Amino acid sequence: MPRRTATMLASTLIFIALICAGVLVPVPYAEMSPGPTFNTLGNAGGEPVLRISGRKTYPTKGHLNMTTVRVTGADYRMNLVETVYGWLAHDQVVVPHETLYPDGKTEEESTQENAEEFTQSQESAKVAALKELKIPVRAQVVVSTVVKDSPAEDRLHAGDVIRAVDGKPVTEPEDVAALVTQRKPGEKVVFTIVPAKEAVAAEKAGKQPTITDDVTITTAKSPETGKAIVGIQAGTDHTFPFTIDINLADVGGPSAGLMFALGIVDKLTPGDLTGGKFVAGTGTIDDEGKVGPIGGIEMKLVGARQAGAEYFLVPQANCRAAASDIPDGLTLVKVDTIADATASLEKIRSGRTAGLPSCAAG
Incomplete structure (x- = not known):
């Protein structure tokens, strides 16, 4: 076989081997x-x-769209070809797998966590919206979870x-732990x-509850801090x-809080x-209307502009x-609170967009 032919054949075989390796060898990355x-x-899904019921609402028009990000599953392992393509593509972001699924978290665990965060974001959105409208919301401290095999079980x-x-x-969830830890492990707390x-x-009847119980629990010692615990997590429950x-x-995570709150405000106010x-x-968004950061912002911008x-x-x-990478035709508006x-x-609807607070790169 001529040397040139042999060289070309060897190069072709090496190229094929590299392609096969790129397709077959998994890499520790995930895609957004x-x-x-x-x-x-x-509406979504016909609903x-x-x-809102029990309160006057007003017609709305326009859009206040919440945005989402698609991610590869916890069990999916990208190959090298997919990873390189993702790095080069404008509408994809490749990140280390552990960024989306830290500590070996399974897809089921991640989905459950996202669902819980989504539920909490809805609650906070309602509270923030009503507070913005000066509508009273009653709050009370409740038992959120009880740890299995703990004294409180x-x-x-x-x-x-x-x-x-x-x-x-x-009056606050933090008060519970502060009062329990005043006891020594093994002492009783009421x-x-x-x-x-x-x-x-009582809530369904629109009344204040009148029945209370005193529950005595013997505290245990926290293996992390050595302080007294009973094995509960306290939270806040609101009555609207x-x-x-x-x-x-089929949506999860906490990042829709701001847009839910604005949608509620819009429906409850004229215009x-x-x-x-x-x-x-x-x-x-938190109960006081403070807006917090989210992940996948670049992909959310692309999705919003495409919509x-x-x-x-x-x-x-x-x-x-x-x-750092704004899609053409999209104006970014910086917000820190629901009031912002x-x-x-108000500036957008009145056409005074020159005064909008903007985002700066760098």
Whole structure:
């Protein structure tokens, strides 16, 4: 065989071997890409995303779209070819696998965590929206979870309202741990509670619960801190003066909080927040209306622009990353609170966009 032919054959075989290796050999990366967007003022799956009953609502127009990101599953292992393509593509981002699934988290565990965060984001969105509108919301400290095989198991239950610990009133979830840790491990602590069933029945009847129980629990020693514990996690439960339902399936995580809150504000106030414009955005939100950062901002911008968005509300902490690659035709608007967002929307609908707070790169 001529040397030239042999060299070409060898090169071809090496090239084929490299291609096969690139396709067959898994690499420790995962991929993010733009997901669908949902108009919080519109419908999803034939149902309104936001349904409010027991309070006057107003017609809305325009868009306040929440944005999502698609990610590869925890069990999926990208190959080298996919990874290189993802690095080169404009509408994909390749990140280390552990960024999306830290500590070996399974896809099922990640899905459950995202579902819990999504539920909490809805609760905070309702609270933030009503506070922005100066509508009173009643809050109470409750048992969120009870640790299996802990002293509190079968003594306290999720949903129990905690009124006091050792006779001292509880107004914040943090108060519970602070009062319990004043005891030494092995000492008894007394919880004054409204049982969950009684609390639910009273809420349905629109009344304050009247039945309370004193529950005595012997504390245990925390293996991490050595302090006294009973094995519960306290949280906050809110009672709203009317019903707000958020209907959106197959979405997880906390990043829709801001857009849900704005959608609620829009439906409860005359006129339109957007003036009919197409506004998208993202951001977590807490009970006080503070907007927090999210992941996958670059992909959310691409997805929003593909859906037709003209403006995008960006959490302040995500501004630098967002401004590094802005899709053509999309204006970024920096927000730090729900009040910032409503003020910027007023400028958008009135056409005074020159004064919008913007995101700067670098």
